[in-house]
Amino acid sequence: xxxxxxxxxxxxxxxxAVNAAIHLQKPLLIKGEPGTGKTLLAHEIAKSLNKEIITWxxxxxxxxxxxxxxxxxxxxxxxxxLGNAEVEDISNYIKKGxxxxxxxxxxxKILLIDEIDKADIEFPxxxxxxLDKMEFYVYELQKxxxxxHRPIIIITSNNEKELPDAFLRRCLFHYIRFPEKEVMxxxxxxxxxxxxxxxxxxxxxxxxxVREVRGLKKRPSTSELIDWIKLLLLEKIQTDTLENMNLKExxxxxxxxxxxxxxxxxxxxxxxxxxxxx
Numbered sequence: 001x002x003x004x005x006x007x008x009x010x011x012x013x014x015x016x017a018v019n020a021a022i023h024l025q026k027p028l029l030i031k032g033e034p035g036t037g038k039t040l041l042a043h044e045i046a047k048s049l050n051k052e053i054i055t056w057x058x059x060x061x062x063x064x065x066x067x068x069x070x071x072x073x074x075x076x077x078x079x080x081x082l083g084n085a086e087v088e089d090i091s092n093y094i095k096k097g098x099x100x101x102x103x104x105x106x107x108x109k110i111l112l113i114d115e116i117d118k119a120d121i122e123f124p125x126x127x128x129x130x131l132d133k134m135e136f137y138v139y140e141l142q143k144x145x146x147x148x149h150r151p152i153i154i155i156t157s158n159n160e161k162e163l164p165d166a167f168l169r170r171c172l173f174h175y176i177r178f179p180e181k182e183v184m185x186x187x188x189x190x191x192x193x194x195x196x197x198x199x200x201x202x203x204x205x206x207x208x209x210v211r212e213v214r215g216l217k218k219r220p221s222t223s224e225l226i227d228w229i230k231l232l233l234l235e236k237i238q239t240d241t242l243e244n245m246n247l248k249e250x251x252x253x254x255x256x257x258x259x260x261x262x263x264x265x266x267x268x269x270x271x272x273x274x275x276x277x278x
Contacts, residue, residue: 008037008044009179009186017174018045024172027113027131027153029163032176035221038156041176042112045154053110054151056098062119064126067097068136068145090140099130103147111151117160124167132170179222181208191226195233202242203229206252210259213247215267215276220258228257247271 002018004010010018018041021028030038046053056067072093080087096104102111116124130136134147155171157163179187181204188200207228211219220228231254232242245252251268252258259265270276 002045002048005044005048007047007190008040009183009190010041010044011183014041014174014176017172021154021172022152025150027155027171029155029157029168029171029173030176031157031159031173033178033219033221034158035223036176036178037222038158038176039112039114042110042114042154042156045152046110049110049152051108051110051152052105053112054098054102055112055114057114058116058119058123060118060120062123064119064123064130065097067099067113067127068130069097069100069138070095071140094138094140099127099136100145102151103134103145105151106148108149109151111153113153113155115158116155117157117163121161121164125164128166128170178211184222184225187222188226188229192229192233195229196239198239199232199242200229202239203232206242206245207258209247210252210268213267213271216264218260218264220260224258224260228252228254231257248274 002010002015002022004015017028030041032038042055043053045051071090072095076087076090076093086092098111098113102109131153134150135144137144184204185200188195188204192200203225207220207225210216235253237253242252247268248271251272255265255268259268267276
């Protein structure tokens with residue numbers, strides 16, 4: 001059973017979703033804004049359950065076939081021209097994908113399909129049968145690859161594209177909401193166990209104030225908060241400095257670790273100069 005770990009604070013709802021997916025043997029689709037710990041969740045599930053993890057990072061050019069296997073016909077043709085003996089065995093030119101790896105393991109593992117929404121819109125549909133039946137056919141070898149043990153499948157999405165309904169029906173779903181201050185304080189405590197409580201509260205006050213500025217193109221995330229606090233501690237920024245901070249009068253120190261584009265930076269400077277309200 002999955003629970004929060006020493007390195008990951010999981011809400012009760014998230015724990016229920018993970019354990020339901022394991023019990024029902026269905027893929028768990030995790031959505032949430034970037035930086036909310038979707039990818040990290042899969043690794044912490046693996047640690048919590050003492051299982052190995054196989055990670056498939058999806059890119060815009062990734063195809064579903066690559067997750068199954070790829071046949072290197074070009075190398076086989078070249079080797080045949082060179083008289084290489086390996087050419088007689090076509091399996092020498094079959095490259096196993098991450099799904100194949102997960103299917104052939106001797107015990108159930110975690111299969112992370114990371115950022116599925118980066119691929120083409122048909123990508124999820126192309127995996128429906130394989131993830132549902134836990135098998136696929138290799139035409140070059142004329143054999144079916146079946147999963148020895150059903151992997152625990154975690155799929156992440158940043159909501160860049162809408163996923164097909166047929167795919168969604170086969171998954172359980174959980175949206176990781178951005179943590180409230182109380183949960184965020186627990187997350188900070190995990191990373192900086194010796195930090196003063198007053199420092200955390202003051203830093204969170206400024207952090208959430210920045211997040212709540214209307215019109216931000218990219219609001220700072222959990223990972224950026226952790227980096228920002230590290231810099232505050234390095235520079236020995238005083239708690240009072242943060243506690244009394246007002247965005248209308250001054251901008252936070254090390255703003256570059258919170259804000260990641262020039263439009264948002266200009267917005268904060270406009271607020272500072274009184275040209276815009278928030």
